[in-house]
Amino acid sequence: MNRIVHYGFVGAVLLGLTAGSAWAQSGFFRQVVLKPLASQADGLRVVGILLGSKKGDLVSDTRLLRHRDVLPENWRPSSAEPLSKGYASYLLVTAMGIDGGGNQRLFGWNKRRAFQELVYLQVMPGKGGPHAKLTGPEMITVLDRSSDLLRKERASRDND
Amino acid sequence: MNRNALLLLTAILLSATGLSAQEVTITALTDDVEIQVAPSEEFTEAKVGMKLKNGDFISTGFESTATLAFEDNSNVEVAQLTQLRIDEFLMGQNRAKTQLFLRVGSVKAKVSHTASIRSDFSVVTPTCTASVRGSEERVTFEPGFGTTVEYLEGLGIAQDLKGNVTQLRAGDTAKVSSSGNLSTPSEVQRSEGSSNLAPAGSDSKEVQASQGFDKVAVRPDTDPTNPTLLINRASLISPNGRLVFRFDVNTGNAPTPEPITTPNQTAR
Known part of the structure; x- marks a missing residue:
């Protein structure tokens, strides 16, 4: 279990989570929960929140995630494009620093392998496969479970 | 039937049952919590001591929580990323009836049950209804995964939308999938590969500690x-x-x- 996350990165993420005021996020979640389909911009915002960025929009989130090597340079996220489970999975596994299994170590992350890893970790609902679109409420669940995973990693590390 | 007639009918029914609508108090919160006071559509920042009534909404953000106190001495802890509506909180001389609607997220309810007040407490999610009388439960609704009902103390029931019912006791967990299929506590234990390893006579915390290991x-x-x-x-x-x-x-x-x-x- 310990191997799946880079400890230093997790520490930085958790430090970011606890710092500063979180006011104004609730409005974002209230809007997302009503969306039948989450957008790529919503996905970037959620990953930004997980990384400790309390406020942001598509431009600032794109800049942040590129700076953190989470978002590949050739990806052009849009607020009009629906968010696939594979797209969101790729952003999350790279943001959380998940090492993954043998295939990932040999071939690196792609959307499909990232999706399979998060389904295995019970963070991402598996129904529909990596090309299925995430709904707004599912997006909130994925963020909740991702933060739980990071918290368990921290607890496990503290126990060791 | 128009809205006024419906309200009048509700008031007549309530007076016939001896129950009247009560308020719920926010006793603690952290960070980003908002409330929507019906019938307004606007959300405002929540503060400790604010009162909520039937139809009001509470929404928590990331790493944010809230605690609600009911006048029948029941308490509800609202976890992060949760949206909860108070559908009904009524009290009479010796009876309290509470119904909460959980749109997304998780709540932990500690329901008070005394000889003088009988509490009828339920949490409704889009796939399940969890009812308790004098116990402690945690209800989580995660779109894409379904509803999880955990009983930490006492007794209660979980019911899916098809009307299937399962009874739960301390340490039991029931699940209702997104497609609406109810899994009883024994089915949940089998699917998760967990077993009750606590010796006979163990209290609920010991039983809980012996269960719940993730599947291999x-x-x-x-x-x-x-x-x-x-x-x-x-x-x-x-x-x-x-x-x-x-x-x-x-x-x-x-x-x-x-x-x-x-x-x-x-x-x-």
């Missing part, structure tokens, strides 16, 4: 120092994320200085 996870992996070596790894993780057991079997053609005669086992 088996996955192929590679040795970081030798990517061509495949390892079959099985591990058992406790609910708090601690590694309980790990079993590694080397199946690749690794150039090892000494022959491997037994599988490499690690246990703690």
Whole structure:
């Protein structure tokens, strides 16, 4: 279990989570929960929140995630494009620093392998496969479970 | 039937049952919590001491929580990323009736039940209804995963939308999938590979501690120092994320200085 996350990165993420005021996020979640389909911009915002960025929009989130090597340079996220489970999975596994299994170590992350890893970790609902679109409420669940995973990693590390 | 007539009918019915609508108080909160006071559509920042009534909404953000106190001495802890509506909170001389609607997220309810007041408490999600009388429960609704109902103390029931009902006692967990299929506590235990290892006479916390281990996870992996070596790894993780057991079997053609005669086992 310990191997799946880079400890230093997790520490930085958790430090970011606890710092500063979180006011104004609730409005974002209230809007997302009503969306039948989450957008790529919503996905970037959620990953930004997980990384400790309390406020942001598509431009600032794109800049942040590129700076953190989470978002590949050739990806052009849009607020009009629906968010696939594979797209969101790729952003999350790279943001959380998940090492993954043998295939990932040999071939690196792609959307499909990232999706399979998060389904295995019970963070991402598996129904529909990596090309299925995430709904707004599912997006909130994925963020909740991702933060739980990071918290368990921290607890496990503290126990060791 | 127009809205005024409906309100009048509701008032007549309530007066006939001796129950009247009551308020709920926010007793604690952290960070980003908003409320929507019906019939307004606007959300405002929540503050400790604010009162909520039937039809009001509470929404928590990331890493934010709230605690609600009901006048029948019941308490509800609202977890992060939760949206909850108070559908009904009525009290009479010796009876309290509470119904909460959980749109998304998780709540932990500690329901007071005394000889003088009988509390009828339920949490409704889009796939399930969890009802308790004098106990402690946690209800989580996660779109894509479904509803999980955990009873920490006392007794209660979980019911899916098709009307299937299962009874739960302390330490039991029931699940209703997104497609609406109810899993009883024994089915949940089987599917998660957990078993009750507590000796007879154990209290609920001991029973709970003996249950809930994640199912044994088996996955192929590679040795970081030798990517061509495949390892079959099985591990058992406790609910708090601690590694309980790990079993590694080397199946690749690794150039090892000494022959491997037994599988490499690690246990703690």
